[in-house]
Every structure is written in C-alpha cells, then in structure tokens.
Amino acid sequence: MTLTTEADRAKHALTTMWTIRRFEEAVDDMFARGLMHGTMHLSIGQEAVPTGACMALSEGDYITSTHRGHGHCIAKGAKLDAMMAELLAKETGYCRGRGGSMHIADVATGNLGANGIVAGGVPIAAGAGLAVRMRGGSEVVVSFFGDGAVNEGAWHEGVNLAAIWDLPVVFVCENNRYGMSMSVDRAFNVDTLAERARGYGIPGVTVDGNDPQTVYDAVADAVRRARSGGGPSFVEALTYRWKGHSKSDKNLYRTREEIESWRERDPIAAFEAAVTGGGATAPALSESDVEECRALARDRVREAIRTANAAPDADAATLTDAVYAPAGEPIAGGTRA
C-alpha cells in the first residue's frame, strides 16, 4: 500500500493526521482557557506514528495506548465527540467522565485504553495477544509506548512474554527523544532503542516516525509476521513532540533551536508535499483534495466540541457504581450455593 499514490489512502492518512492535530490544538486551547481540567499530554508533531501504524491494522485488531494517547485513539477510529466529551468530563464521554485524557479507551474499535502508567499497557498487550492465540484468532495487537517506557520493568517483562510465546504483538515505540525531561541519550547506552529487541530474539527496526508511509511499511511488515504466526516485532519510530510534556513543562531541558528544527520537519506538511507531487512520485491528491482533508478534520473537531459541550456533566449521584461490574452468569456448569 502506497499512501502517497493511492488517493483514498492518502486522504485517509492526511485527514487522520489533521484530525489529531486539530483535536489537540482545540484541547490545548480549552485547557489554556480553563475550560478543561486535569492534565494533558499532546502528541502534536507525532501524528504520523499512530496514523501509519493504525492503517496497518484491520477491524478486530487491538491496540494499547499511553498517557499521550489521543492520536492512537483517533487513528484507531474512535468517535471524536465521545473523546471530547470525556475530556470535558461529560456523562457521554468514553469513560463517563471517570477517566479523562489518560484513560480513554474505545473497546469497540479494539482500543484497550490509554494508560496513566508508563509502560503499563505493554504486558496488557502481551495478554491480549495471548487471548488471541488461545482462541485461535488472527487478530494482532499493537502496543504503543514512548522511549521512556522502554526502561520500565513492565516493558521488559511484557516484551519477553510475547517473544517466548510468539504472540501476535507489534511493539511500537514512539521515540520522541525525551521521557519528560530525560533525553534518550542520558537514559540509554545504545544508539537506537531497536537494539533492545535483539535481546528478546525479536526483529527490531528504527524508522522515520514523521513519515506515515515509513511507519506504515514497518508496522505492516510486523503485522504480517504476527498474523501469520511469526511472533512479535519491535518498531522504533523517531519523532518529536512540539509541545511541553504536560501543562507544567517549562522546556528547560531542550533548546528552542531543537524544537524549531523538528517543527520544520512537520509530518503533516511533509506528507502534503509528498502527496501533491513534492516528491518523486505521481501526485495522488490535488491541492483541493488536501484542502478538503483539512476542512474535514476541522469540521469534525468543531462538531465534536459542539456535541460534547451540549452533553450532560458526569453525574456525581452515580459515583460509586461501576467500581465493580455486576455479576454475570456463572461459568458454564456452575450452580450457586
């Protein structure tokens, strides 16, 4: 699949990236204006990774996501209004306002959830992969995580389980060069994080995370391997977050120049250039196609805000329900005492 030459694909990729961008710009703005509370982690600048990766997935495939998870959620097909409603702490949000940005999940599209715990989703992804395997299914699980997560024990244990059991999991590392303020240069003693993969006996590659095509290619490869029983792989996508880690970030640990140089490598602008013929390939989209994608993204986000704003606030009267799921049927063959 060539994203830059197949018009439908190109549009989907571009619209997805723009949707993530516009969604997060809106969120950033609402936080700044005090219309949202809590904290937030924006993936602006990193849109090509979830976009490319999720285009390599099919219906029924799973993902596990992170604290910086809006992009994964959108790329996997979530409803923007339910996402926005969640951030606005509405009863109509994906988590009925209980979870917020760090816990958005969309089980219907296979998104098993953002996670407030760095690397928390990694063993969970292995477990989902195990479930698929035990059921004899052909689904694949993509586990997203950041560079910082790779040094957590949970990451190590989760990856090893997937490796020894040949589970259908693709580990996608969004290496944006920092775990909060800790640069990969200080946190790792290796040049690429993909070097870690070898120690688990799984393939590892490092790719340009600002190009959805490259991400797609690497993840599609890995998905194919996983789906055909070849076990897990590790894909390191090099990218960058433009915004601070979260609200409280003063960006003391990186230079303005560095940020600027990465802004110049804007994944969306580069992709637009590529699809409209800036590259060597035949242009897949016209300028007006591009304009259409942009408008679609903008309108969707606006619509989501409108819908979400009109929804009822999360209801404190039902605060204590949903701590426990109601008992279902006993496992077949069971009789209650």
Place this chain on the structure above:
Amino acid sequence: MTLTTEADRAKHALTTMWTIRRFEEAVDDMFARGLMHGTMHLSIGQEAVPTGACMALSEGDYITSTHRGHGHCIAKGAKLDAMMAELLAKETGYCRGRGGSMHIADVATGNLGANGIVAGGVPIAAGAGLAVRMRGGSEVVVSFFGDGAVNEGAWHEGVNLAAIWDLPVVFVCENNRYGMSMSVDRAFNVDTLAERARGYGIPGVTVDGNDPQTVYDAVADAVRRARSGGGPSFVEALTYRWKGHSKSDKNLYRTREEIESWRERDPIAAFEAAVTGGGATAPALSESDVEECRALARDRVREAIRTANAAPDADAATLTDAVYAPAGEPIAGGTRA
C-alpha cells in the same frame, strides 16, 4: 593469574570449592535428618562460579547474592561457623537466626546479602556501585543472579541504571539452565543470555561456569574495566545444579541423563585433574596437596557445625528489637526540636 599453575591460588580455589561442596552436603544432610528447618537452595555443582568470581575481587569490594547464596558467601570470605549458626537458627548466626539461608549477609566482607527475591539484589548492586562512584572509591560490586532473574523487571532496571551511569558493577549470571522448573530454552528466545547485554550497551560474554579459571578470567576482565571507570559488564557462566531447586523438587522437568551428564562435568573433579597435571599445563599441586585442600574443607565444615551447635538458640525474648535501628547522630548541622 593462572589458577592451575600458581600453587597458592590453586589451593585457594580448590579449598573454596570443596568448602562450598562440603558445607552444602552437610546442610543437605541436616535438613534430611530434620535438624534444620525452613527451606534451602543448594549450589552443589556450581561451585566454580562464586569461587572464580570472588577470586577476581579485592578487599572492600561488594557482592550481592541470591537465594542460592552459600557459595557466594563462602567464596567472599565469610566465617563458616556464623553461617552454620544462622542456618541452625542460633543467636550467633550472621543474622541472629532472623534471616536463615535466604538472607545471610556478611557486611564485613562486603557481602550485602543473599536475597529471597529473585533479582532483588540487582538494583541494590547498582546502588552500591553508585555509592562507590559518588564517594570516588575504587571498589567494584559483583551482582550474582540466576538465569531466571534475567526476566525480572528489577534486573532490567538495575542493569540499565548501571549502564547509563557507568557504574563499577559486574553482573554475573549463574546460568544453570533452569529457573526452578523453567528451562532457559522456554524462558528466553535467544541462544545466550549474554545477548541481552548489548541492549544496554555493555559488554556481555558467555563462559564455561564449571571452570574457575574461565570464570576468573572473565570476571577479572570485567572487574578491571569497572575499576578503571569503564562501566559495567555482564558475564554469563554456564553451569548446572545437581540437586533439586529446593526441598520440594521432584525433578520432573529434567531427565536423569541430563543430570548425569552434568555430574560428569563436576567442576571440582575437573579442576583437580587440571591442577594435578591432567591438562596440558605444568601441575601446580601434588596429590597430597589436593588431599590437604579436601581435608581442610572437611575439617572447617565439621568445626563450624560443632561451634554452631554449641551456640545458644535465637532468643525469642528479643524478637521485636532490630526491627528498627536506633537513631544515630543527626546529620551534621542538625539540631533536634
């Protein structure tokens, strides 16, 4: 240093290995006869690893040990009577009978302790290395652990900290092919565990763990590197435990033939053959030297049992002391309210 040609060294190595063997045979026997309680993990068959590794260390150097730690403790220079007294739950034991086999430590010789938690000592070793570095000291820390420990998150995090901070730590993996019943073939997707080292950017080697010379050479290399500021290394020593994992082991997960084949590779017998000229090198020891080492080991262990048996039992009246250390002086400059 050539253990097989320098008589003093050869004697030390041989006596150490025999001491570990005799000590553990005695312990095995006492457990079988109901004279000891609790549980125990014997390292019979693995004696060459602690012996070779600790001969590469100097006074002041630290080790962290494991649940299978008698050998480390002895090789690092512990007093046999205080060890035996600990196993016999005596007040004169290293831990006053509070710790038992799984918690023996001998802080005086730099042994920071056995550990009942698999991989528990690994980050602790990194921390001791950090202390050395911050003090500007030249000591080195050897962290012993088994193959099974390598899949714990604690191992991953501890090794990475040592790697990125260039700490003077040598990670010595006693790969005896099983973590309890789990074979390395099932628990790892790589051929040698040393392959894990690369992912942390540190050197890793796999050596014959049944030859104290080979272990010594590899560890001495790593110690030299660490002491001169070259950072940590990983040494995988291939060995085998002859006995079950612990008392409850029925050895269902391995064959009699496998055990037999490793018994034929007895590290002590092989070393005796080598030092008495069985190999190509000039014999360092005579048969009577060897006999002397054996006798010394046997006598030491007997003496330790005698001394320990005569000592008073751990005192229940003082059970609740030593939960907290008494307050010392406040940090310089402090005034109490």
Place this chain on the structure above:
Amino acid sequence: MTTTSDTRSAVGPAVSAVAEPRTLTYSEAVREAMAQAMAADDRVFLLGEDVGTYGGAFGVSGDLVHRFGTERVRDTPISELGIVGAAVGAGLAGMRPIVEIQFSDFTAQAMDQIANQAAKIHFMLGGAATVPMVLRAPGGSGTGAAAQHSQSLEAWFAHVPGLQVVMPSTAADAKGLLLSAIDDPNPVIVLEHKLLYKQSGPVPEEPVRVRLGETAVRRTGTDVTIVATGVMVSRALEAAERLAADGVSASVLDPRTLRPLDDQTIVDSVAATGRALLVQEAPKTGGFMSEIAARIVESPAFGRLQAPVSRLCGLDVPIPYAPQLEQAAVPQVDDIVTKAAELVRRW
C-alpha cells in the same frame, strides 16, 4: 468459544463411599475448582511460575497440565508484573485467567498491574470493560521461609477499591470461593494459606459455589465473638473448644471474603455476645482487623459492648527464620484462649 456442559466427566478424583462425605485436602480442593472451571469453560486458564510440569511451588496445580495441556496450564518466566499484566490483557480480551503467584510476597512485584490496572480499569473506563482475573497466592508464616516468603498482605488488597479479597480457611471454601471468584467479572485476590494446603475436609464433588461476601459462623457461643481469618480460624476453633471446657462460650466467625466484607453477621454476633476478639496473623498495625474493629464500633453493636474490642495479631515484626521466633511472632491457640478468657473475665 465453546463450553462443555458436563463438568464432571473430565475432572475430580474418584468418588468415595456414598455414606461418608468425601474429603479432600485444601490444595486438592483448589485444584478441583480449577479443573472444573477449565472443563466447563474454554476461556478459563491458569498461568504462573512452575504451574505446569512442576505442579506448582506448593503442588497445587499438580497434574492439571496433563489434563489440560501446556497452553491452558501455562508455565511463565519469573516476571510477576508481566504475568499479572498478561492476565489483565487476556481478561480484557475475553479470557478468564487465573494467575498463580508462588508466594503472596511477590505480589509486591506486580502491585502496579494489580492495584493500578486490574482494580481500576472497569471504573476508569466508566464500565466499558471488565477485568475478570483471579489471582491466587499463598500467604502466611510457619514454614521457616523467613521475612520475604511469609507475609500476610490481605490488608494491602482490601484497601483497594475495585479488588475483591478472599481468604479461604477450609477445603470446601477453598473450592467454593475460588469457583465464585472465577465466575466473577471483577478481579479477585484469593489468598490461600501454606499451612492449610495439606489439611483435609469434606468438599462437595459438584462445582458448588460459596458466594463472595458472606461471613461464615463457624461456631456459636454467648460470651465472646472471635473473628479470625486464614489459618487463625482453625486456631480459634481449637481455642473455643478449650474455652468451653473452661466455661467460656465463644462464637467463631470467619469473614472468608474481606472485600466485600459481610460485616452485618459480625456486628450481629458482637451485639449478642458484647465482646469481640479479632484474630489475624498479619502484623497488628494497619491490619485488616483494624477495619473490623472500626466497623464494630461504628455500628449499633457499639452500644452493646461490654468490653473493649480487642485485637490479637501478629507482632509488628518481619517474620523471623528461627522456629521459636516465628511461632512467637503470630498468635497461637494458647494466646487466643488467654486473651478471650481475659476479655470475658475482666469485663
């Protein structure tokens, strides 16, 4: 997902004589529960360190691997956090995992997946997903395994909203509570006790559930209510016999499920006897018996108390290795007798 409807064909030991009720050891009862659940439902599987060929560190899984294969009785590497995480993920994706942790002390390794993930996911997702995971782990002292292999950590789990916590004290409960735990769509921590594994008791052959959240009244008396958990239940019963010989009539209550706690049964009993002795193996400070004490004094039973609510607990020390120290560290039958008698005589 297919399920077989006949739960007995593949599982369970041979039936003993019809007249006397069949007895099993506690660990056989646990194994039978797992076998019946696995036979009944393909989604159920067991994973943990050495649960396969080895048969489990305490022999609990035994021959299950031969009956259900290595996929469903799955040996894992030593990575508790990963294992529990895998169970969480498998549960989210529709399976019914049972995790065995070799010693409950090692739940410390997995605490993030237990408390931050499994316990909270259902709530954090506003009810959109469930984590039907059962985590079994043996706790308790008495085997000379010392401080890192002997803890009683139920208070940690009982403090976490989203978890359920079960402590079976008999073979029948070991089976019946585990079956309920497997049925339940929420995570359940089942804390077994090492010293109970070899104790026998009557156990129904059918997969009969013991409902979560029901305190068992093990014995009825009039002078004092002894509430005990885990291995302390049998000690309390033995103590009650001796107290009876001494003219003191004790009720013995076994909460069985700490979360959700059936406090009503406890409160009713204390209201009737006017005295409460709360016995646990865990160290006193911050132990679960504090919670029961607090609930009693917040309840109407407060007005009926004839004596202070009294706890008899493990000392506030790590469990020592030396046998005589280990014994001294946790309540013994004598201690219960003495304390209960004192409570009745002094007040």
Place this chain on the structure above:
Amino acid sequence: MTTTSDTRSAVGPAVSAVAEPRTLTYSEAVREAMAQAMAADDRVFLLGEDVGTYGGAFGVSGDLVHRFGTERVRDTPISELGIVGAAVGAGLAGMRPIVEIQFSDFTAQAMDQIANQAAKIHFMLGGAATVPMVLRAPGGSGTGAAAQHSQSLEAWFAHVPGLQVVMPSTAADAKGLLLSAIDDPNPVIVLEHKLLYKQSGPVPEEPVRVRLGETAVRRTGTDVTIVATGVMVSRALEAAERLAADGVSASVLDPRTLRPLDDQTIVDSVAATGRALLVQEAPKTGGFMSEIAARIVESPAFGRLQAPVSRLCGLDVPIPYAPQLEQAAVPQVDDIVTKAAELVRRW
C-alpha cells in the same frame, strides 16, 4: 566522607524581616530541608525522575541541581523499582539517599524494594546493616489527574514493619519531618500532598527537626476530637472554626507520623472529649483511620466514649476525573462540619 559544618552559607532563601516569622511554601520547605541536609552532609543526595533540570514534576527540587550538581541531584530513567533499589544499595553502602517518586501511585512499581527489601533488611540481617533511605512521594487527589495519579496509599506502608511513614500537613512540618527522616537510619516514607505544595506557612530557617512519632495538637476543644491527616488537617481546622461559631468545640489532632504512631496523644484527647471523628482522604475500607479507631477502643479511652468512634473517609472508589465527582469522592469541609456536629448533637 567530609561534612561541612556551616549549613546556612550555601542554602536557604534570603532572610526576611526579623519581626515577622519567615514564610515558605510547603514545597520550598521541602526543598530547603533537602538543601540543608545536602550542604551539611556529603552522603545525602536526591535521585528521581526529572528532579534535575526540570526541577521535579511538582517543582519541588527546583534549582537544587544548580546548587549541588547533577551527581547529587540525579535524574533517573523511568524505572521506579530500579531507582528505589539503587537507593537501598546506596544506603547499605553508606550513602543517605532521598528518592523522589513522581506520584505516590508509582510506589506500586517499587513495592518490592520498599516492602520486601528496604523495610526488612535490617531485621533479616539481625541488625547487621541499615537502610537509611528516604522516599518522598506526593499523594492525594484534587488535581483532576484521575485514578492512577491521585491515590492516598499511606495504609499500605503503615502496615509494613520496618518502615516509618510521615505525612506532613504544614510547611514547617514538611521541612522538620523531612530533616528527621534524613537523620534516621531506617527507611522513611514521606507522603507529601499535591494540594499542599503551594500553601505557605512559617518555617524556621535553621534546620530544626520535627521528631518522628509525635502527634501534633493543632487546636484544643472540649466536645469532639477530630483526627486528620495530610490535606484533611487544614480542612478539619476550617471545619473546627465553623463548628465553634456553631457552639461545638473541637480538638484537631494531626498524627504527622503514622508509623510509629503517637497514639497516646490521641487517646488522651478522646478520653477528654468523649468523641472521635477520624478524617482521611484515602478510601475508607482498610484505611489508616481504622487503625486509629481500633487503638482508641482498645485504650482506656474506650470507657470514656460518649459516642461511637466515627470515620469520615474517601469513598470506596478509584478517584474519578470529573471535578465534581472528584470532590464528592473525598471529605470536604462541609462534610466534616456536618459529621462532627451530628456526633456531638446525637450522642
């Protein structure tokens, strides 16, 4: 190991006017304690995620890296278990590490090194070694950070023999208790509260210790004793003011150190007022206030109780994201007023 004797030259903000006592925010007070200890003793150092240039997730370490360098104010990768383990090892080898964990929720990751290693090593080794580690971590809700970033986990730590647990509720205590924690040869868990970081209060410039294990009497009254921890202390004080206006006279006690707990001060106060209201942010079931309740009813104060000992706690739910739900999940000033008044009026 050299130590400098002049603790003030390198550290502390400028002295304010002599007349009025100098005030600092709670986080400045924590920072000052660390700075004074580091200046006084080379063995003291800080390690944690983003404690260096970033200045700490909550800005607590601030400029310390500029004053003490990157070796002693040490950024770590994201690996809580490794970090705490490294502190244990450094402590065993003679250093005095202070670990910052960004949110107390992530102590779950490090629970093995905290509870199985740090807490037990001194005892397991029969006293042969000590682990002089301080672990600082912010707890509590109120910032919209939801279930995995808002917990109040003091009960977990307070249940572990070998640990000490401190919960400073004022800027002065944040400094004084931390200094005592750093002095102490045993591991100390210092649970700071996010909502307190920006609150100001008078703080002595000298490195004055607040002893571990002393309950502070924040206010003296005659009708009811309110015991509160963390951010609940200021809420209880505010409630007490309102109750006073309403004719109810309340004592407010702040244990400050949960382990070792100075229960005598609490018991004395309850014996005097005859009523106890125990207020915590953590979920009710199995929370530390259960322990205090149990101690009160086991004490001679039992005979002086005019009302049931009453707990006012967080609801048994994970902390939700939505602000109005988050507020409803933990006690507010109004709740304390209502509950205390009820306790006094009804009994």
